[in-house]
Ligand SMILES: Nc1ncnc2c1ncn2[C@@H]1O[C@H](COP(=O)(O)OP(=O)(O)OP(=O)(O)O)[C@@H](O)[C@H]1O
């Protein structure tokens with residue numbers, strides 16, 4: 001496969017070794033089991049000789065009972081050893097899978113959202129679902145191959161040389177010719193396998209995208225285009241699969257033929273020795289059995305390197321995630337926030353999503369007094385969402401500082417900070433749980449009554465009651481039945497129930513019609529009393545009650561003041577207002 005053999009750093013190797021070595025007792029028993037299997041394999045080949053020479057040729061009746069008895073014993077031992085080693089090695093492997101899955105999930109859940117955006121959700125998911133399996137393969141299958149197959153090879157070689165070393169020397173000049181193609185064909189098949197895996201993954205994401213986006217495809221009349229794109233992919237898959245089929249289908253006849261040459265040599269040379277009287281038929285057949293049984297473990301051992309390489313590649317991907325350091329670190333001496341209300345202050349804050357992006361916020365200085373309602377307005381892309389995201393430390397300011405209750409948010413305990421902030425995000429996000437549980441996310445110990453009251457306050461109670469199972473309806477069961485406004489109202493209920501001193505509403509009512517918006521707005525206004533609130537809105541009519549309006553443009557504060565003051569200014573805010581007023 002790949003020529004550049006990947007390697008794991010010393011610390012990563014140590015981590016895996018220390019993980020595996022926790023199970024050293026099981027490993028030892030497994031190794032003993034594997035040696036038993038290998039021994040039984042060798043014994044089977046050995047037994048062929050007495051069967052031939054004593055039972056068939058000498059017609060010894062004692063042996064007629066003894067040998068079948070021995071055969072039963074050998075097969076029994078092999079079975080026990082095989083079960084024991086499979087069970088134990090897979091036990092260890094599955095433990096490792098579980099360890100890495102849990103560790104990855106914990107890590108990813110704690111990492112900042114910037115990391116998840118950067119890595120792509122699908123790729124992160126495949127760390128937890130696929131990569132861990134491949135690492136398991138490396139640890140348990142490679143160990144099984146190494147021990148069981150290696151010992152089996154040793155056992156067969158022992159039988160071969162023990163039975164007839166001269167024939168063995170002869171055979172070892174011929175046999176490698178038969179075994180080498182296993183390696184060659186194996187490589188080819190693997191090459192095409194990786195190719196098909198990549199294409200399959202591509203096909204999967206294509207299907208996911210086009211099925212979820214089927215509405216757009218239909219509306220824009222892109223069926224023919226998408227069908228052609230899909231056909232291109234299946235065509236490529238067909239091509240790779242056929243190459244794999246050819247490599248696979250050719251490999252066994254070619255190998256059998258070459259093996260046949262080897263066997264022919266053994267029959268010729270060994271047969272001659274039997275006819276000359278230097279060997280017996282039993283010796284010959286025992287020898288031949290061992291040679292034939294050698295094939296399987298040799299084949300498996302040639303795959304060993306590949307399993308290890310794949311495992312290392314996956315382990316590297318896993319460790320890369322596990323060793324990722326958070327760009328939003330918890331302070332070493334975290335301060336716990338006491339009871340609100342608090343003021344929120346931006347002190348010459350600048351922010352960019354990444355060093356190569358243009359700054360989303362530039363030199364923002366702003367103080368919002370405890371209990372004040374601040375409205376943020378401005379053109380799309382002005383930086384409103386970016387600004388409020390800095391308060392709960394979803395991102396950290398690149399320059400300047402954000403302070404809550406006079407303390408830099410970086411010095412606060414992250415959990416305590418977020419405990420004091422309720423947020424309705426711009427895209428309504430609901431989980432596939434019951435409506436009740438979705439609202440409960442705002443306050444895990446909320447009673448059913450509190451949940452229903454929050455739903456009432458968000459004007460969500462009536463439509464929720466109308467669902468098939470009311471509050472117990474699972475979001476997924478509703479499919480796409482939930483309208484944008486309904487989703488928003490459930491999200492508002494979730495934020496309301498949290499009862500936090502800092503409230504952030506990012507376009508919380510944008511999907512509601514004017515009438516519903518008016519009602520929900522009244523409820524929100526009541527709620528904002530006594531809370532430091534940030535309200536982002538495009539529809540300016542919904543924020544004219546705010547004590548202060550800040551207009552963001554290109555990441556900078558462009559204007560601020562009350563509605564009346566800004567209107568008098570006849571600047572940007574005035575322009576926005578008049579633009580909206582003339583709309584039908
Ligand atoms: N995750 C992100 N990565 C990189 N750039 C981003 C990201 N999110 C937003 N931006 C950029 O930052 C700038 C400000 O975006 P922001 O979402 O804060 O604007 P907004 O005022 O909330 O706009 P809207 O009214 O459309 O919601 C935009 O130029 C946007 O493209």
Ligand SMILES: [Mg+2]
Pocket residue numbers: 384385386426506
């Ligand atoms: Mg926004």
